[in-house]
Amino acid sequence: MSIVEETRIALLEMFPEFAAADAAARAAADKIDDEMETMIDEMDSIEPATEGDAPAGGDDEVEAAEPAEAATEPVPEPEEPEEEGPRENGVMLTDHAARGTDIDVLCAPDQVVQAARIMDESGFFLEAITGVDWIKDDKLEVIYDYNQYGQEQCRVVVRTLIPRSEPEIPTISDVMPSANWHERETHDFYGIKFIGHPHLIPILLPEDADFHPLLKDFKP
Amino acid sequence: MTVPIECRQDETFVLNLGPQHPATHGVLRVKLTLDGEYIVEAEPVLGYIHRMHEKMAEDRNFAQFMPNTARMDYLHALAFNHGYCLVVERAAGIEVPERAEYIRVITVELNRLISHILWWAAFLLDLGGFTPLLYAFDDREQVLDLLERVTGSRLTYCYFRFGGVYNDIDDEFITGTYAFIKRLRSRMPTQYHALVTGNIILQKRLKGIGIITEEQSRRYGCTGPVARGSGINYDIRKNEPYSVYPEFDFDVPVYHECDSMARYMVRMDEMEQSMRIIEQALDKLPDGPVKAKVPKILKPAEGDYWASVETARGNLGHRLVCDGKKNPYKLKLRSPTFCNLSCFAEVSEGMLLADALAFMGSLDLVIPEIDR
Amino acid sequence: MDTSIWRPILYLIGFMAFAGLNAAYLGWCERKGAGRIQRRTGPMEVGFQGLLQPLADGLKLMSKQLLVPTGVDGILFRVAPILAMIPALTSFAVIPFAGNIQARSVELSVLLLFALASIAMMAILLGGWASGNKYAVISAARSVSQNLAYEIPMLVTVITVVMITGSMNLQDIAVHQQGGFWHWNIFALNKSILMPISFIIFFICSIAETNRAPFDMAEAESELVAGFMTEYGSMGFGLFMMGEYLNMVVGACLVTILFLGGWDCPFGLFPGVWWFLLKIYILLFTVIWVRWTFPRTQIYKLLNLSWKILIPFSLVNLLVTAAFIKIF
Numbered sequence: 001m002s003i004v005e006e007t008r009i010a011l012l013e014m015f016p017e018f019a020a021a022d023a024a025a026r027a028a029a030d031k032i033d034d035e036m037e038t039m040i041d042e043m044d045s046i047e048p049a050t051e052g053d054a055p056a057g058g059d060d061e062v063e064a065a066e067p068a069e070a071a072t073e074p075v076p077e078p079e080e081p082e083e084e085g086p087r088e089n090g091v092m093l094t095d096h097a098a099r100g101t102d103i104d105v106l107c108a109p110d111q112v113v114q115a116a117r118i119m120d121e122s123g124f125f126l127e128a129i130t131g132v133d134w135i136k137d138d139k140l141e142v143i144y145d146y147n148q149y150g151q152e153q154c155r156v157v158v159r160t161l162i163p164r165s166e167p168e169i170p171t172i173s174d175v176m177p178s179a180n181w182h183e184r185e186t187h188d189f190y191g192i193k194f195i196g197h198p199h200l201i202p203i204l205l206p207e208d209a210d211f212h213p214l215l216k217d218f219k220p
Numbered sequence: 221m222t223v224p225i226e227c228r229q230d231e232t233f234v235l236n237l238g239p240q241h242p243a244t245h246g247v248l249r250v251k252l253t254l255d256g257e258y259i260v261e262a263e264p265v266l267g268y269i270h271r272m273h274e275k276m277a278e279d280r281n282f283a284q285f286m287p288n289t290a291r292m293d294y295l296h297a298l299a300f301n302h303g304y305c306l307v308v309e310r311a312a313g314i315e316v317p318e319r320a321e322y323i324r325v326i327t328v329e330l331n332r333l334i335s336h337i338l339w340w341a342a343f344l345l346d347l348g349g350f351t352p353l354l355y356a357f358d359d360r361e362q363v364l365d366l367l368e369r370v371t372g373s374r375l376t377y378c379y380f381r382f383g384g385v386y387n388d389i390d391d392e393f394i395t396g397t398y399a400f401i402k403r404l405r406s407r408m409p410t411q412y413h414a415l416v417t418g419n420i421i422l423q424k425r426l427k428g429i430g431i432i433t434e435e436q437s438r439r440y441g442c443t444g445p446v447a448r449g450s451g452i453n454y455d456i457r458k459n460e461p462y463s464v465y466p467e468f469d470f471d472v473p474v475y476h477e478c479d480s481m482a483r484y485m486v487r488m489d490e491m492e493q494s495m496r497i498i499e500q501a502l503d504k505l506p507d508g509p510v511k512a513k514v515p516k517i518l519k520p521a522e523g524d525y526w527a528s529v530e531t532a533r534g535n536l537g538h539r540l541v542c543d544g545k546k547n548p549y550k551l552k553l554r555s556p557t558f559c560n561l562s563c564f565a566e567v568s569e570g571m572l573l574a575d576a577l578a579f580m581g582s583l584d585l586v587i588p589e590i591d592r
Numbered sequence: 593m594d595t596s597i598w599r600p601i602l603y604l605i606g607f608m609a610f611a612g613l614n615a616a617y618l619g620w621c622e623r624k625g626a627g628r629i630q631r632r633t634g635p636m637e638v639g640f641q642g643l644l645q646p647l648a649d650g651l652k653l654m655s656k657q658l659l660v661p662t663g664v665d666g667i668l669f670r671v672a673p674i675l676a677m678i679p680a681l682t683s684f685a686v687i688p689f690a691g692n693i694q695a696r697s698v699e700l701s702v703l704l705l706f707a708l709a710s711i712a713m714m715a716i717l718l719g720g721w722a723s724g725n726k727y728a729v730i731s732a733a734r735s736v737s738q739n740l741a742y743e744i745p746m747l748v749t750v751i752t753v754v755m756i757t758g759s760m761n762l763q764d765i766a767v768h769q770q771g772g773f774w775h776w777n778i779f780a781l782n783k784s785i786l787m788p789i790s791f792i793i794f795f796i797c798s799i800a801e802t803n804r805a806p807f808d809m810a811e812a813e814s815e816l817v818a819g820f821m822t823e824y825g826s827m828g829f830g831l832f833m834m835g836e837y838l839n840m841v842v843g844a845c846l847v848t849i850l851f852l853g854g855w856d857c858p859f860g861l862f863p864g865v866w867w868f869l870l871k872i873y874i875l876l877f878t879v880i881w882v883r884w885t886f887p888r889t890q891i892y893k894l895l896n897l898s899w900k901i902l903i904p905f906s907l908v909n910l911l912v913t914a915a916f917i918k919i920f
Contacts, residue, residue, distance in 0.1 A: 574812070
C-alpha cells in the first residue's frame, strides 16, 4: 500500500462516517484485486469479461466518497461542475502534478489538533501554517501543510474554515513544536487567535503591532 | 553539557545578542538568559527586516512579484526565482522548454555552490578564522562573473521567467563554467579540506556540538542540510523531483552524527554534487528555445497550488491561492530557515555561548529569508 | 664618566622609541602579513606600501574624543588602557638585547617580567569591568581565568630554565647559552631531554598570555563583539592595541632569551643585537601566521588544554629536569 493510501486511511479516523464506508469499499476493492489477480493469473484471455462481473460496490463507492467533495474544490479544469455548493468535510485525493499536494483534508476547526496528532503519529512534519482571508464569504481559512521525509511523495493539506468575526482555533503547538512560530506568524498576519498557545506575541511584526496586514480589509 | 539545576536559581543575566552583532549575519536578535557563559534560555526575536513580501505579492500581478523573490534569500536567489516560477507555472499550466529547464538547473546549482561557499566562509568567521573568507570570496567571484554574464546582475537575480529564462547562455558561459568547476575541484581538497576541515581546532569545536536528533529535526520541520546532517535522507530534488533533476545522476549526502560537523560535511559534499549536476547538464544541454510563449498578464484558474524547491538551506515552499484575477489572491512562502531556526531555543539550552554561536552558524541563517 | 645616571636615561629614550615603533609597526606588519596570507595587498594608500599607515592611524585615534559612556566607572575606565601600556613598556628596562645593550641588569629580572605581565591582565579585567558592558564583563572573566591557567605552566617551565642556568637574571641566562645553537636551552638535551617540550609549552603559553589568536578569548570578535574593548574608542582603544603588540614583543624577547640563546649566533659567529632582533621577529611572524591560519578555540577547551595537558606536562618536565641535574 502506498504511503498516500495509508495516510488517507489514517486521516479518515477523523471522519467516522466516511471511515466505515471507506473500509467497506476497500475490503471490496481488495477482494476484487485478489480476484482480478487470480483471474489474470489463471486466464488472461477472459480478463475483459471479469470487469463487467465486478461487484458494483467497489469502485463506485470510492468514487462517490471522494470526487463528490472534490467537485466543489476550485479545480483548474473548467468542465468540473462548480455549482454543487460548499465542499463538505472529508478527505480527498488530489493530483500531485497539478496541485503539488496529494491529500486534501477539510475539517472542523476543533479537529485540527486531532489531525495534527494523526500526522505526528504517521511521522509527518509540519511544513507551514497559513491563513486565507475569504472576505466575500466572511470566513478565514487556516491551512496546515504536512510533509514527510520518505522517498515517496505525500504532502497533506489540512484546512479548516473559521468565522471572520471570531477567529479562534485551538493550537497544535503542544503536538508539533514547530507550529509555535508558524502560529505566531499567522496570528501576526491574520489576527487568528490560537487558543492555548504558550506565547502568542508578534514574531515578524513589531512587538506592539495591533494590525493584521494580510486581512483583505487592512488599510495601511 | 547541561547546567546543574542548583546553579539556575539566581545569578543569571540577560544578554541581547544582536540585532547588531558580528555573529548573527544580519539583524537577528537572540535574547539569551545566561548563567556565567552557559545558556539557560534562548529566545530568537525575529522581524527586524520584515518587509511583508506576501502582502506585496497580493498587490502586484504575477510577473511583477518576480524581482521580490530574489530579495528574500539573497544568497540563493535563483532558487527563490525557481520556486516562484514553478508554482505559477503549475497554476497556469505553462510548459517550459527543455533547454530552459537545463539552463535553470545549471544556474540554480551554480548559485547553490556559491551559497555554500559563502556559508563556509562566514561560518569560519564565526569560529574566528578570518582567512578562509577571502579565499572563498575569490572562488565566489568567478561564479558571480559567470552569472552576471547571463543574468545581468550579481546578487539579486531576476533571471527566470514564467515558461523559461530571460536569456540564453553562450559559449563563453559554458567554457567558463567548465573551467570554474575544474578549478574548484582542484582547490577543494587542498584549500577547503586540508586547510580547514582537517584542522584540529575546527574539529574539536564542531564535533558533538549542537546535536539535533532525527526526532527533533522532524518535530521542528527542519529540512535541507540541517535535516541531512541529522541522518534524514531528504532532498526535494530527489523526493519530489521537479524540473529536469531526475535526469541527472547525483547523490544526497547524509550524515548521522547530528552535530555541527555533520552539517558542515553535508554542505561540503553537496558542493561536489552540485558540480556533478552542472557538468552533466552542460554535457547534455539540448538545443531549442529558452522561453515558451506566455501571455504578458497571467490569469491562472481558481484554486490553490503548492510547489517546493530545494534551496541551499532546505525546502522552500510556495502556496499560491488564485481567484482567477491577474494578481495572486494569496501567496504563502514557507522559508526553510524559519523552521530550521525554530529548534534553536531547544537545542541551545545548556550550551556555552561560544558553542551556541558555532551552532547558529552551522544552521546557515539568512535573515531576510526568515523575516521575509 | 658618570655612567650610572646617563645610561638609564639614554636607554629609556632608546627603548621607548623601540617600543613605540614596534607597537605601531607591528600593526602594519600584521596587516601586511595577513594580506600576504589572504592573497591581497594590505594597506597601500598612505606612503610607499602603506608605510605611513600607522602614523595616520595614530593621528586619527588621537584626534578622536575619548567617549566615556554613562554608567561606567569613570576612573577605572580611564586608568585601564594606561595600565595595559605601562607594564609592557617597563618590561623593556630589564631585557638584554645584547651583552651590553640593557638598561638595567636586575638580579631577579625573570620574576620582575612575570610580575609586570600580570598587571597587563589586571588592565583587561579593569577595562572590562569598568565598561559596564555585558560582553566586556564576560571577556574580563574569561581573560582572568585564561591568564591564571596559563601562568602556572609558564612559570613552572621557567623554573626548569632557571634550574639549568642557575640564575634568574636574564643577562646571565643569555650569556650561559653563548657559543652556537647547541648551547641554547632549547637544545640543551644534556641537561634535560625535555627541553624542546619546555620550549613548546612556553611558546604556547606566551601566545595565550598575550591573548593572541587562536587563544584570543578575551576579544573573540564573533562572540563578544570586541570583548573588553567594546566600549573603548580613540586612544583608549589605541593604548590597548599597542599594549597587546608590546606584550607580544616582550613575550618574543623572553622566549628568545630563555630558550634561543638571546643574541647568540647559531654558528657561534658575530653574536650581536641583530641576531636577537632576527629571532624575535621570526617568532612574531609565527604568532601572526598562526593567528591568520587557525580558527579560535573555545574557552573551556582552552582551559582544559592548560589544566589537563600543559600543567601536568610542565610538572613532569620539572621533575625530570631536577632528576637530571641531580644525577649528572
